[in-house]
Amino acid sequence: MDGREEAELTRLLRAAVEGDEAAYAKFLDKAAGLVRGFARRRITQGGIDPEDIVQETLLAIHLKRHTWRTDAPAAPWLYAIARFKLIDTFRKTGRRMEVTMDEDFDVAAPEGEEQASEREIDRALAVLAPGQRAVVSSVSVDGHSIGETATKLGMTEVAVRVALHRGLSAIARKFGRN
Amino acid sequence: METDRLIRTLAADGAPRGMSMSRVWSLTALAAAAIAAAVFFMSIGPRGDIADAAHTIRFLFKFVVTLALFATAFAALRGLAIPGVNPARAMAPLVLAPALLLIAVGLELLAIPPSQIESRWIGSNALICMTFIPMIGIGPLAAFLFALRNGAPTRPSLAGAVSGLVAGGLSATFYAAHCTDDSPLFVATFYPLAVAILVVAGAVAGRFVARW
Structure with a gap:
């Protein structure tokens, strides 16, 4: 990432916190690309x-x-969150693997493959309140x-927004914990 | 769910933003001070001769140290709640209170005759100090840890420990108004031990409370 891209990232996030939804989507898209590269370089084990x-x-960024200070560059903030989440996942996965190994050597490998086929986010979504x-x-x-969601579910738009926000917070809390 | 779907969903949830960090921290500091004051006045309260003591430099200097601890630790805590802020740089101001105290210890050793060192150092309130600083500080510690949940500390234990320092600085400020042991020798020995109890409690609790 060069200086111009970094400035663009910061500009998009600044527009996003001022309420520009399109800029926010663009920021998240760029952030996803950066974090993907970061995670792929660091994840060497299966x-x-x-x-x-x-x-x-x-989800954490959202x-x-x-916590982002609008006078600071966006990239260091973003990478600090990505690093924290990666380390947290290594820790949780390590602990889960230890438990599996202790209990039964044979099931460790196939279970790992099964897990990889399903996204963590879908598992967190599945255990949300209905x-x-x-x-x-x-x-x-x-x-x-x-x-559209409000019409389909017979709710007010405000109630939909509240449920969406609470649902996303709940997914973030449940991520990787089940 | 694919990532582009998630991004669209997050963008749709763009509107609601929580309270700003500085507002949360200000309200928390106010609440913590109110809790500490309530516990202090309902338990030990200020010393009887506080009006006279207020004219002595040793008494007043205790507040310089405890308030310096509170202010620097509070600033450090606010930095530790923000991802990407270098922890070492955020914590650098923390040297201020210990440095002030060390200078005062040096001056005290020059000012008093050697025969008085032991009695001033050990004082007569060591146990009360080590009981009431943690007791007055435990409520504020809970308040600062709770506020930390609104932030995003990438080092939760460290941020919890610094929450203990903030609570300790606040609590020691109140306790100093009660204690009659004003020598820097006493302050440099027993105040840090008492604050350390809050720091350890904060570090342990921070691992669980400040996760995100």
């Missing part, structure tokens, strides 16, 4: 899907974006807007 790190980092899950799925999986 059992961790770099895309899970990308998604968990994007829920913690008020109301939140309906809203988050409608927006994410079906691609509906807030307004």
Whole structure:
């Protein structure tokens, strides 16, 4: 990433925190690319899907974006979050592997492969409260807007926004913990 | 769910933003001070001769040290809650309070006759100090740890430990108004031991409370 790209990233995030939704989507897209490269370079062992790190980092960026100081560059903030999430995942995965190894040597390998086929985010989504899950799925999986989701589920737009935000916070908390 | 779907979903959730960090920290500091004051006045309260003591330099200097600890640790904590802020740089101001205290210890050793060193050093309130600084500080510690959840500390244990320093600085400020042992020799020995209890508690709790 050169200086111009870095300045562009900062500009997009600044526009995003001022309420520009399109700039925010563009920022997240660029962030996803950067974190993907970062995670792929560092994940050398099996059992961790770099895309899970990308998604968990994007969720963290989203829920913690008020911690970014608008006069600071965006890249160091973004990479610090990605590094934190990667280390946290290494720690959690390591612990999970230890448990598996202790209990039964034989099942360790095949179970690892099964896990890789399903995204962490889908597993977190599956255990949400039904109301939140309906809203988050409608927006994410079906691609509906807030307004369409409100009509479909017979809710007000405000209630949809609240459920979406709470659902995303709950997914971030459950990520990699089940 | 594929990542571009997630990005669209996050962008759709663009509107609600939580309270700004500086607002949360200001409110937390106010709440912590109120908790500490309540516990202090309901338990030990200020010493009886505080009006006279307020004219002595040793008494006043205790507040310079404890308030310096509170202010520098609070600034460090705010930095540690932000991803990408270098922890060492955020914590650099923490040298101020110990440095002030060391200078005061040196001056005290020059000022008093050697025969008085032991009695001033050990004082008569060591156990009370080590009981009440943690007791007054435990509520504020909980408040600062809770506020940390609104931030994004990439070193949760360290941030928890520094929360203990902030709570300790606040608590020691109140306790200093009670204690009659004003010598820097006493302050440099027993205050740090008492604050260390809060630091350890904060480090342990931070691992769990400040996760995100």
